[in-house]
Amino acid sequence: MPRAVSTLTGLIVVGAIAYKYRDNVATETADIRGRLQNVKSTLDDMAAGTVHKAIDNPNISLAGSYIDPYPKVAEAHSYVTQRFVPSVKGTWNDHVSAAASNLINSDLPGKARKVFVEKVLGESDK
Template identity: 30%
Template sequence: MSKFIAVLSGFIASGALLYHFQNEIEDNTSQIRLRLHNTRNQLEDSLPSNLKDSSVTDQNHLIHPSKRSNARPQLPIPSLTQTQNYINHRFIPTFKSTWNEHVTNLANKLTSFDVSESVKNAKSFVEDKWNNKK
């Protein structure tokens, strides 16, 4: 029964942590998007009138990001997709090839290991140490 309680409490604790971090990430993302929106508006307002694009005057961008009907991000975060691509296309293959190389080297060392020679070397080493103590 104690294992069940430990597993259950672990699930509850991990669920609470996941919920907390998910909300924290969503809040941080919305704050970042709000700052980007405000900075974009400031930059657009600072442009001279002859350089402003007609699409900039579109009223859709003037809506505050948090007042939109769907405040959740519409596009994936670029850094997250870049990280996912790095892991899938570079980290995993590199890790896999390094792992395979180390396993192959270990297997070669184990198959070429001479037990009788190692025992003789260990025996002579112990005898030399024993004779030097006397």
């Protein structure tokens, strides 16, 4: 009975953690999509303004500019590379190492041998 209770408790905890991670990923994804939409609209506005300025004044050039022309893109890129990807990678690594640890500690070959001896050979394992 204690094993069933601990297993059920473990499943509930794992389900709650998975739900929380899924919620965090959905929230962060929506935030990134919103930021990317803002960047797209800003870039579209900048492109439209640059085209009109270039038409009005052909001497304007952005080639020698030291100002970052796409600050929102750089911000989104740094967010994805510094926070989102490591978070997903860390979560993935934790889950894989936990699954491998559980598989190693489960004594699966011993259980398989016992089932084989009892069910196939018809002998009791002593």
